[in-house]
Amino acid sequence: MANISRIANVSISLDTTPVSEEGFSTLLVVGYHPYSLTRMLTYTDVDSMVDDGFSTDDLLYVAVSNGFDQTPRPSEIKVGRRQVDGVKIGVKTVSNEGTYKVTVKAKVNGSTKTTAYSYTGDDSATTAEILAGLQEQFSADTASVLNVTVSDDQLVLSNKTAGTAFTVAVSTMLEIAEFVEGSETIAETMAAIKKEDSDWYGWALTSRTSADIMAAAAWTETQTKLFGTAIAEEDAIDASVDTDTGSKLMAKSYYRTHWWYHEDAATEYPEVAIAARCFSIDPGGETWANKKLSGITVDTLSETEYNAVTGKNGNTFEKFRSTTITQNGKVAAGEWIDVIRFRDWLQEEIATNIFTQMVNSDKIPYTDAGIAIIEAQIRKALVEGQTNGGIAPTEYDDDNDENPGFTISVPLNYDVSTTDKSNRELNDVSFTARLAGAIHVVNVTGSLTYESLA
Numbered sequence: 001m002a003n004i005s006r007i008a009n010v011s012i013s014l015d016t017t018p019v020s021e022e023g024f025s026t027l028l029v030v031g032y033h034p035y036s037l038t039r040m041l042t043y044t045d046v047d048s049m050v051d052d053g054f055s056t057d058d059l060l061y062v063a064v065s066n067g068f069d070q071t072p073r074p075s076e077i078k079v080g081r082r083q084v085d086g087v088k089i090g091v092k093t094v095s096n097e098g099t100y101k102v103t104v105k106a107k108v109n110g111s112t113k114t115t116a117y118s119y120t121g122d123d124s125a126t127t128a129e130i131l132a133g134l135q136e137q138f139s140a141d142t143a144s145v146l147n148v149t150v151s152d153d154q155l156v157l158s159n160k161t162a163g164t165a166f167t168v169a170v171s172t173m174l175e176i177a178e179f180v181e182g183s184e185t186i187a188e189t190m191a192a193i194k195k196e197d198s199d200w201y202g203w204a205l206t207s208r209t210s211a212d213i214m215a216a217a218a219w220t221e222t223q224t225k226l227f228g229t230a231i232a233e234e235d236a237i238d239a240s241v242d243t244d245t246g247s248k249l250m251a252k253s254y255y256r257t258h259w260w261y262h263e264d265a266a267t268e269y270p271e272v273a274i275a276a277r278c279f280s281i282d283p284g285g286e287t288w289a290n291k292k293l294s295g296i297t298v299d300t301l302s303e304t305e306y307n308a309v310t311g312k313n314g315n316t317f318e319k320f321r322s323t324t325i326t327q328n329g330k331v332a333a334g335e336w337i338d339v340i341r342f343r344d345w346l347q348e349e350i351a352t353n354i355f356t357q358m359v360n361s362d363k364i365p366y367t368d369a370g371i372a373i374i375e376a377q378i379r380k381a382l383v384e385g386q387t388n389g390g391i392a393p394t395e396y397d398d399d400n401d402e403n404p405g406f407t408i409s410v411p412l413n414y415d416v417s418t419t420d421k422s423n424r425e426l427n428d429v430s431f432t433a434r435l436a437g438a439i440h441v442v443n444v445t446g447s448l449t450y451e452s453l454a
Contacts, residue, residue, distance in 0.1 A: 086180025284390020
C-alpha cells in the first residue's frame with residue numbers, strides 16, 4: 001500500500017520547552033534538626049513533621065505551624081536544615097524489662113547506612129543502667145560516625161567528623177532533649193540549602209540571636225530572596241536607642257529584610273505568619289499592613305513605642321478595638337515589602353518570557369518584526385502585573401488625557417548600530433510602569449452645619 005506521506009507529509013514539532021521560574025509564593029523556615037540527611041524537607045501540614053520525628057515543642061514545628069495557621073494558608077512550607085553535630089538523649093520513662101532503641105542513619109562512603117542500637121532493661125532498671133547499656137551498644141560499633149558519652153543523665157551523641165550529616169530517631173521511652181549546634185555559618189548553611197533546592201523566595205530563621213539575624217540579612221541582600229525575623233529586644237521600642245538589632249538592620253539599609261517587634265518572639269513567629277498570609281496572594285496584589293494573623297499573640301504598645309518601631313522601619317501586630325492587625329509593612333531600608341516582592345517577580349517574569357520565546361523559536365530575526373516579538377513578551381509580563389494589581393491601569397486626568405499604566409520603548413531596526421547587529425544583541429529596550437501602591441491610611445475632613453447645602 002502506498003504511503004500517504006508521499007502526498008501529505010506532516011510533521012508537528014513541540015515548541016513547548018518549559019522554563020522553570022523562581023517560586024515567589026514559596027516559604028522556607030530554617031533551623032537545627034537531626035531528622036533528615038537532606039538539607040530540605042517539604043510539608044503540606046504539620047502532622048507530617050511529627051511523623052518525621054519533630055516534637056510539637058521544636059521551634060521548627062512551631063514556626064511552620066504559625067504559617068499553616070493562616071487563612072488563606074500556603075499549600076506547602078519548606079524546612080531547611082542547619083547542621084547538627086550532636087544530640088543529647090534522655091530517658092523519658094524507666095520501665096522494667098522495657099526496650100530502649102536509638103536508630104541512626106548516616107552517609108558512609110557515599111551510601112546511606114541505618115543502624116539500630118537497643119538495650120532491654122532488667123527487672124530493676126534505672127536511668128543510669130539504661131544509658132550505660134545504650135552507650136555500650138554504640139561503643140561496640142566501630143563503624144559508627146558518632147562518639148557516645150553519658151553526662152548528666154543523658155546519652156550524648158557527637159560527630160566524629162564535624163559536618164557529617166546524620167539522623168536520630170528514638171523509641172517512645174526515650175526523648176531527644178537537645179541539639180548540639182554545628183559550626184557552619186549562616187552563609188554556609190544557606191548556600192548548602194540553595195544548592196539542593198533554590199525554589200523558594202521568603203525565608204525565616206528559628207534563631208533569634210542578633211548575630212544570626214544580621215548574618216541572615218547580609219546573605220539575603222546578595223540574593224533574590226526575602227528574609228523575615230522578629231525581635232523582642234526592649235531597646236527596639238525605644239526611639240532613643242540605635243544599638244538594637246532593628247536599628248542595625250535599618251542602618252545597613254537592607255532592602256530584603258523585614259523585621260517585626262514581638263514580645264513573644266522567642267516562642268512565636270509572626271514573620272512566618274505574615275509571609276504565609278501574603279504569599280497566598282499573587283505578587284502585586286497584596287500589602288503586608290492591616291492583615292489579621294491567626295495563632296500570634298497580639299502586642300500591646302503605646303503610640304510612643306509604636307512610633308519607635310516604625311521609626312526604625314520595623315513592623316508590629318497590634319489590637320484595634322476588637323480586631324488585631326499588622327502595621328507598617330516595610331523592609332528595613334524603608335521600602336514597602338510588597339514592592340520588593342513585586343519587583344523581583346516582574347524581573348523574573350520578563351526574563352523567563354523572553355528566554356522561553358527565544359528557545360522555542362528557530363530564530364528571532366533582527367528586524368522590526370523580530371524586535372516586536374521581544375516587545376510583546378515584555379508587554380505580556382506588564383499586563384499580568386496590572387492584572388495582579390502591582391501596576392496601575394491606564395487612567396485619565398480631568399481633560400480626559402490618557403495616563404498609561406506602563407510604556408515600553410524599543411528601537412527601530414533602522415536605528416540599530418551595525419555593531420549591535422553583528423553581535424546579535426538588542427539594546428535600548430526599556431519600560432516605565434506606575435506602581436498601583438496601596439491605601440493604608442485614610443484621612444477624612446468634614447463639617448457639620450445648620451445651613452442649607454443646596
